[in-house]
Amino acid sequence: MRRTHTLRRFGITGRGLVVALPYVWLLLFFVVPFAIVLKISFSDVDLAIPPYKPLIEWTAKNALAIKINLNNYAFLFTDSLYLNALVNSIKVAFISTLLCLAVGYPMAYGIARSTPSTRNLLLLLVILPFWTSLLLRVYAWIGLLKANGVINNVLISLGLIHEPLTMLYTPFAMYVGIVYSYLPFMILPLYANLEKMDWQLLEAAEDLGCRPYQAFYKITLPLSRNGMLAGSMLVFIPAVGEFVIPALLGGPNALMIGRVLWDEFFSNRAWPVASAVAILLLIILVPFMMWYQSVQARESAGAR
Amino acid sequence: MNYRRSYFIITCIAFGFAFLYIPILSMVVFSFNASKLVTVWDSANSPTLKWYYSLLHNEEILDAAWISLKVAVINASGAVILGTLAGFGLARFTRFRGRFTLNAMTTAPLVMPEVITGLSLLLLFVAMEQLIGWPAGRGLTTMTIGHMTFSMAYVTVVVQSRLASFDTALEEAAMDLGARPLKVFFVITLPIIFPAILSGWLLAFTLSWDDLVISSFTSGPGSSTLPMVVFSKVRLGVSPEINVLATITITVVTLMIVAVSFWMARASRLEKAPV
Numbered sequence: 001m002r003r004t005h006t007l008r009r010f011g012i013t014g015r016g017l018v019v020a021l022p023y024v025w026l027l028l029f030f031v032v033p034f035a036i037v038l039k040i041s042f043s044d045v046d047l048a049i050p051p052y053k054p055l056i057e058w059t060a061k062n063a064l065a066i067k068i069n070l071n072n073y074a075f076l077f078t079d080s081l082y083l084n085a086l087v088n089s090i091k092v093a094f095i096s097t098l099l100c101l102a103v104g105y106p107m108a109y110g111i112a113r114s115t116p117s118t119r120n121l122l123l124l125l126v127i128l129p130f131w132t133s134l135l136l137r138v139y140a141w142i143g144l145l146k147a148n149g150v151i152n153n154v155l156i157s158l159g160l161i162h163e164p165l166t167m168l169y170t171p172f173a174m175y176v177g178i179v180y181s182y183l184p185f186m187i188l189p190l191y192a193n194l195e196k197m198d199w200q201l202l203e204a205a206e207d208l209g210c211r212p213y214q215a216f217y218k219i220t221l222p223l224s225r226n227g228m229l230a231g232s233m234l235v236f237i238p239a240v241g242e243f244v245i246p247a248l249l250g251g252p253n254a255l256m257i258g259r260v261l262w263d264e265f266f267s268n269r270a271w272p273v274a275s276a277v278a279i280l281l282l283i284i285l286v287p288f289m290m291w292y293q294s295v296q297a298r299e300s301a302g303a304r
Numbered sequence: 305m306n307y308r309r310s311y312f313i314i315t316c317i318a319f320g321f322a323f324l325y326i327p328i329l330s331m332v333v334f335s336f337n338a339s340k341l342v343t344v345w346d347s348a349n350s351p352t353l354k355w356y357y358s359l360l361h362n363e364e365i366l367d368a369a370w371i372s373l374k375v376a377v378i379n380a381s382g383a384v385i386l387g388t389l390a391g392f393g394l395a396r397f398t399r400f401r402g403r404f405t406l407n408a409m410t411t412a413p414l415v416m417p418e419v420i421t422g423l424s425l426l427l428l429f430v431a432m433e434q435l436i437g438w439p440a441g442r443g444l445t446t447m448t449i450g451h452m453t454f455s456m457a458y459v460t461v462v463v464q465s466r467l468a469s470f471d472t473a474l475e476e477a478a479m480d481l482g483a484r485p486l487k488v489f490f491v492i493t494l495p496i497i498f499p500a501i502l503s504g505w506l507l508a509f510t511l512s513w514d515d516l517v518i519s520s521f522t523s524g525p526g527s528s529t530l531p532m533v534v535f536s537k538v539r540l541g542v543s544p545e546i547n548v549l550a551t552i553t554i555t556v557v558t559l560m561i562v563a564v565s566f567w568m569a570r571a572s573r574l575e576k577a578p579v
Binding site (some may be wrong): 022023026033034036050129131150238273282292 | 313314316317320321323324325327328329330331334341344345385386387389390392393397402405406407408409410411412413414415416417419420421423424425427428430431435449450452453454456460468470480505510513514517518520523529531534535538540542546547549550553554557558562565569
């Protein structure tokens with residue numbers, strides 16, 4: 001390899017310095033915090049600042065006492081609220097991912113098959129909403145969906161309905177919000193994947209007598225598997241822990257685990273319980289994150 | 305390659321973009337509505353700029369915007385340095401100890417639910433304060449550190465993919481001609497990846513400017529950012545001033561993106577042009 005041969009001149013020290021700063025930063029501010037969350041998830045709630053009891057204490061007899069209790073976890077499994085919220089979050093995230101795929105795939109496909117100039121314009125239009133505040137875009141849906149909102153007003157003036165539909169603060173509103181906010185995350189990896197596709201394969205299949213939908217089903221779909229997986233992970237994983245969308249559109253009964261964590265922390269000041277919720281959520285999501293990383297590695301290996 | 309598209313695909317694209325843009329357009333339109341009932345168009349007195357006037361005289365929102373701006377600028381500058389180093393290391397050093405960990409640590413923040421990142425950062429700051437007395441309380445510093453941690457991951461991806469698509473021949477030639485690695489980086493590599501660094505900076509700025517969850521966990525008293533103020537207002541219902549804020553945001557972002565993409569398209573044309 002020519003590249004490694006020449007770059008070897010960088011030497012151990014030069015390389016070390018370049019990588020060390022981001023490495024140490026992420027270790028300190030991204031990895032170590034999880035150890036602390038784990039630690040606090042084992043401690044007791046206390047009426048103090050900060051509101052938890054220390055895990056390690058010097059007792060009166062100068063002995064080191066380590067008190068690990070699993071009460072917080074036991075609590076999560078006895079109170080049905082937490083498990084229901086967790087199951088519901090996974091369900092909502094999963095359905096939203098499928099909806100994003102259903103809406104995003106034809107869009108990514110169409111963009112990848114358009115002329116280069118149209119393609120750049122359409123891509124720009126996909127990316128643009130991503131750059132404007134998520135909070136403001138979710139807020140826009142309140143104005144559209146509420147009882148005297150835009151959609152109801154339009155439907156009533158067209159004479160299609162007589163009573164306004166209840167849409168805001170329902171699961172429907174939450175799904176709309178999640179699909180709307182995460183759609184660019186589905187389209188972009190799908191597009192990046194489809195763009196590299198060799199369309200001559202499709203022509204060859206059709207020359208050999210395949211119907212267009214058969215060619216799509218047998219060639220395009222399997223070849224875009226990694227793009228679909230990457231996009232789905234980018235939607236599913238953050239959607240499980242989503243807070244803003246259920247808080248604004250889902251109404252008081254929208255049980256999402258991110259919101260439960262938020263309320264435990266800010267309303268109940270139950271830091272240890274919130275930590276236990278975070279750990280539980282992590283245990284579920286880490287396998288998906290590792291999956292995502294291996295899909296990414298495969299994609300970039302395929303690109304070279 | 306043919307650019308043939310079926311009517312089905314064209315319809316899907318049309319509906320998809322309508323879905324993406326109708327909410328944004330509705331905010332723009334209703335920002336000019338005179339009625340306080342936001343979504344009921346008051347045709348007698350509209351369009352009007354009165355909500356623009358009242359937003360620009362709203363002290364709470366202006367103060368919060370100033371805090372957000374400070375955090376976003378410091379965050380973007382720091383995230384660009386960290387993210388460029390990480391992206392450069394991952395793209396150019398094919399093998400080093402800790403490569404796998406660094407790669408994992410820069411991918412995970414992209415998908416990590418924000419409530420987890422926010423909670424863990426706060427608990428870290430509390431533990432550090434107990435242990436070494438720094439940071440004393442929460443505020444701009446802790447918020448900026450939190451933002452840098454997740455936005456540097458985005459910068460890393462942008463820089464890394466730019467470097468991966470770029471041939472190492474120029475860097476090698478410079479080294480063969482006797483340039484020191486540091487000089488090669490500043491004279492050759494940096495100008496090449498400059499568009500990526502610029503878009504990384506803008507991305508980090510926007511991520512910080514928009515962030516609600518991590519800010520809420522890591523901020524202290526008196527350091528409410530713009531999204532925190534907006535969130536507490538929006539929870540109480542729609543407000544015409546928020547439509548104005550959205551319209552201003554959208555206008556600024558659109559102008560910025562269009563300018564940058566024109567500039568980048570021009571740069572890539574120049575790059576491909578024969579010398």
